[in-house]
Amino acid sequence: MLKVLKNLKKSWVAVLIIVILLCIQAWMDLSLPDYTSKIVNNGITQAVQNNDSGGTDYILHTGIEMLGIVLISITSAILITFLSSKVAAKLGKTLREKVFKKVLSFSRSELTEYSTASLITRSTNDVQQIQGLIAMMFRVLVYAPIMGVGAFIKVLTQSNNSMAWIIGVAILAILFIIGTLFIIAMPKFKKFQTLIDRINLVSREILTGLPVIRAFNKEKKEESRFEKANMDIRKTDTFISRIMSMMMPLLTFLMNSTMILIVWYGGQNVDQGILQVGDMMAFIQYTMQILISFLFISILSIMLPRAAVSANRIMQVLETEPSIKDKEQTKAFDQSKKGLVEFKNVSFRYPDADTEILEDINFTAEPGKTTAIIGSTGSGKSTIVNLIPRFYDATEGQILVDGVDIRDVSQKELRNIIGLVPQKGMLFSGTIESNIKYSNDSMSDEKMIEAAKIAQAEEFIEAKEEKYESSIAQSGNNVSGGQRQRLAIARAIAKDPEIYIFDDSFSALDLKTDRKLREELTKTTKNKTVIIVAQRISTILNADQIIVMDEGKIVGIGTHEQLMKDNETYKQIALSQLSEKELGGDV
């Protein structure tokens, strides 16, 4: 929590002014009872005693002074609100920006560690939480103690403070009531949270399992499961709500009793002549101020842990060092080995995993040739291509691009020469144009159209009313999966890279388009290094070399014919997709 607050440093002037203004406001608000006291003690008492009419003038005069005080108070209140809103919003902005930048520097390992969903909540909801708290903090959390302390000073500097103990007793009583209620309710609060999770889970299960539930005619069973979870919530929630509903009445009662106590003892003090009636009235008001301050602090301190959780979640992200960084001195690529990708004894495992995802991978992908990687899910084929642009770093061995270890060149340079087409054809909101020109804003339109043509995307783009200006929604959700993949391919082609990586990028295309696209692509990628990860055997039949993966290891490298002859894993995959006849009949 404190670490997050350190981000307020930049606004320290504003914070200082806020605190000063808060003090002024508190003092002003506390002075009002003084004036009432004066009116009673000096104005009324004198007038009644001496029958003199000077009292009225005195009261009027005091009234004008009071108005002045009220004006100062509202002015500072408005200024405080203004400044604290700005400070809070600024903090929110800064935190959002910091988290966002940090996440952009993360590699895949950090991303998996936190999960994307969690990072999103941390950047948005959690920051929002803090922002809300800070805005409140000045007006309530900082103000209440200032007010409390001010009132204490007022009480202590009064000519007579023999009743100060009443305040102490009252504070203890407040703390006792709130504390007891919370000790009773806290365990139930925690339980309530898990019960809410539980009912959410049951609801989600019912919703996702709808076809199954109906197919097995199990509606009643699911309903009773829900009812049970619901009953648990009802019981716990009733208990908590009842405890909480007792809090305000009890506290009000406590404050009222305090007043009764003050009047009783105050009366005796007045009788003994050590206290004036006006002072007693002022004392009542100070005491109320102090008690209310304590009340707010204790209620807020219960809210604080929630904000502290958010703060911790944000700090966690900010304090995470990205595992992949550029070296201080980076090397340049070897121009004579342009386009060469070499894997030398590469192994990889996730930080906390026991098993290797990749084990001792060795192969070379040459320019002008197509290297295909095939294998069942979980065999590690996508991981291989994720290592090339350094989304992860290999745990052992080295990967060379253009003859240089990729850890020695800058990430920027490395990624500059790679054209990646991801599995799901991830697009960004904007237009078709902004997506194809993603690698370079100033790309010529001809180049963009050319890329779209090769990617077989021209047809559907031209069919759209706004052609290349057609808008693309968040993550490309307004175009079909196949169109998304084609645009993603166009985006990579437009970049004109040395090395093409297709990570299962043809899966959403129908077979005809798939074929046509690959034909066109072959022309463009003639002198380039092409690495294709595929599920469909038909996609890779013509590759120069096919790498067969199984459980993280390479179990065979060769052409289709070679592998069909001597590789069992490859044969199995092929047979499951194509009949023997189609594969030549004699295998």
Next chain:
Amino acid sequence: MPGPMKGKPVVKAKNFKKTAKKLVRNYLWEYKLRLLIVFIFAIGSTIFTIVGPKILGNATTEIFSGFMLKVSGIGGIDFWKIASILLTLLSLYIVSVVFSIIQGFTMTSVVQRLTYNLRNELAQKINKLPMNYFDKKNNGEVLSVITNDIDTLSMNLNQSVTQIITSICTIIGIIVMMFTISWEMTLISLIIVPVAGFIVGFVAKRSQKYFKMQQDYLAKVNGQVEEVYGGLNIVKAFNNEEKTIEKFEKENNKLYKSAWKAQFLSGLIHPILNFVSNIGYVGVAVVGGYFAIQGKITVGNIQSFIQYNKQFMQPIEQVAQISSMLQSMIAAAERIFEFLEEPEEPKTLNGITDTSNIKGNVEFNHVKFGYSEDKIVINDFSANIKEGQKIAIVGPTGAGKTTMVKLLMRFYDVLDGEIKVDGNNIKDFDRGALRKMFGMVLQDTWLFGGTVQDNIRYGKEDATEDEIIRAAKAAHVHHFIKTLPKGYKSILNEESSNISAGQKQLLTIARVILADPKVLILDEATSSIDTRTEQQIQDAMDNLMKGRTSFIIAHRLSTIKNADLILVMNHGDIVEQGTHEELLAKEGFYADLYNSQFEDCNDEIDM
């Protein structure tokens, strides 16, 4: 002091009155007795609290006049009288606190019962809705009704009902009390109220505007964050970090500007009310002082008045909050009612429930179907399937291969024509009985949090352990279950993430084997599962299909070729039907699809 949520934008209900009426008539009315108790005790408790300051003021007056007498030397403070005043007051406060606790307890029970019943109603409603409802709505929306909307309703109902009663009582009570002291001073206190109301209304309206803006920009920033985090690989692969940050900063800055304005304006309400209250305070002190000198009122009256003046602002501030609370409460109730009022799946009365003699002949008779009237996907489909036959449904991804399945199970109803099972129109069956005839294995496996055994038993509630093990063996999953730490008693966690996709599939197959259905509907595994498991699943499915009519959503050539009937689907429509040979001979879409997949391969074979 301002509450944390004040001024947050309110989603307004479309029809406030209608929904409010419904809420009262259909739900709250049931608790009229309890609500009456709430009313009586809330009013009682408020009245007792309000009388307090005046009585306390009397005690002060007693002290003051006693003191005056003492100064004049003709008497002193009458402590007996003060003690009796204070004791009366104390008992009033005790009654008040007891009353308000009774009120709180009763209200809680009303709200809890109501939300409990509503939640159950919602869960039952899910099971009564036709499947196509869930095509239009995603699960998140429905979940949000069950959780968020119910929460909002329950929280706001509890607070708003209590607050409406107490606030109104307090305002009226305080005005009455003030008038009993001095009407002139009351007018001074009241004159400021409309002024305050006007200023607050003005500011609140402005702040709503900025809150709306803030919400919009927040949504934009959230969208950007989601997109960028989701596609971080691409951002990095294309070296686009700087541009992305630039774009983010632009939106973030807009968010900042609207955020502080919204915060500022909504934050003003409290100081303004405080100011108004303070002005009132000054007025009361000055005029009160003047009147006290004139002997019109007592010193204790001033004290009471100051307290009333302070208490007065609180309910006014609350009234402003209550209106937004009511708004969001009714909006939530509206969404809940909307969901509850969705048209349900028509019930089949006196439908056929005994399916023990069904053999599994399925007949499609001029079936016409579309997800909406203007988008017909199946125009005129007829087919006669004999028991034990195998029907393959093929087509490119997204061709609507599951449509046939949905029609068979009556998740949807045909628009025209009929589907018969053993000569009986499926509409004549009891829905539950009809669905029980079919066994379904889909690629989206569904298991619930519970033991392995419970999940298999889902197919047949009264199955013995022996039967379960036999089913698991037939599904080739027995061995795997044995390797789990607790065997059949192992618990599958929330997302069933402790077992692999393939094993999940095998468990659902075991479930169907145990259910022993007449007709099977299978979605073949695609290559997303490793080869060995894939083989196991295939074997298990083959076991399952023996002697049963089976509909298979096919991905595999072997299935297609052996099928008694192949339905070829494209763009949601059945474009061709026949056996493998017939279709190849036709040289239509199927032949095209089939050949294009293997052309490369055939080329090579020719070489």
